[in-house]
Amino acid sequence: MSDTHLDIASQTQSLGGQGTAGDYFALLKPRVMSLVIFTAFVGIVAAPGTLHPLLALVALLAIAVGAGASGALNMWYDADIDALMKRTKSRPVPRGAILPGEALGFGATLAVGSVIVLGLLVNWVAGALLAFTIFFYVAIYTMWLKRWTAQNIVIGGAAGAFPPMIGWAAVTGTIDLGSISLFLIIFMWTPPHFWALALFRESDYAAAGVPMLPNVAGPDETRKQILIYTLALLPVTFLPVFLGVTGLIYGAGAAILSAVFLFYAISVYRNREGERADRACKKMFGVSILWLFLIFALIPVERLIGVLT
């Protein structure tokens, strides 16, 4: 246990049990969880074959709880740096509402439970993928990469990219090129998304000693990398079309969305000083969330149109 974990435990001078149900819900990182549920749902929809609606619901629930468990374990381990950053200092553990040990127990229980439920009730390929995702996010990203290298979110981004693969595996029981193409979209999207945030939260990350790219390589290099990763993301976006996972409706939508993403990446690259630079980064960050939602929404929309026509 780190000094900060002991500090938090002693500052609260409590025996534990102070957290409300809402605090425990906050440990699950509900906003991240909502994106995980959505992308996993798209994985289920995109996969060839069918899954009983109740089993699909169980799969989504288990994936959501597994993602929440990862969030709780992340908040347990990162309590020291969360306490130093404006964005995270009001989280339940640094605030003292939940003791580090409680967050650890809560997260570990949910992690094991979600994997067992997905494995037993749906299939073990999906269960194993969920277990690997939790391991990757907690051990590889949170405990190792995040504090060690500026490439933390490039590699660590894989954890956030697995949910559509898990959804797909829940239907087929396999890992296919189609599901890997959905994985790659989120994997390539993550760096520009997080680096846009890191650019306007640079001082926050610097205060916590987290080696994000803007602090290590500088804002100009980060802007260049955002543009490079955006350019690499664009062809990846069309992989599901070439693999026959999606059709022309998705392709047309992806073309428009890709142009929009590139526009904002260029805006971040060009605006480097003052308020305009900050605004460009904030817009890029906001648009990137909407972009991922829309690109994945195209898949069920296309399926729905296919069913209706």
Place this chain on the structure above:
Amino acid sequence: MNNTPFSPEDLARRKKRSLVMALILGGLVVLFFATTIVRLSSNAALMAGG
């Protein structure tokens, strides 16, 4: 004299947490039962077909 180390607020929070936990567990029991029925009936259909 109150011997418990927990304040009335702590106990109220605990009660609410327990209630939420009970609801979640109850929901899971229903969900697992329904899932078992679905899996059993699909297995039965497969056996009848084979």
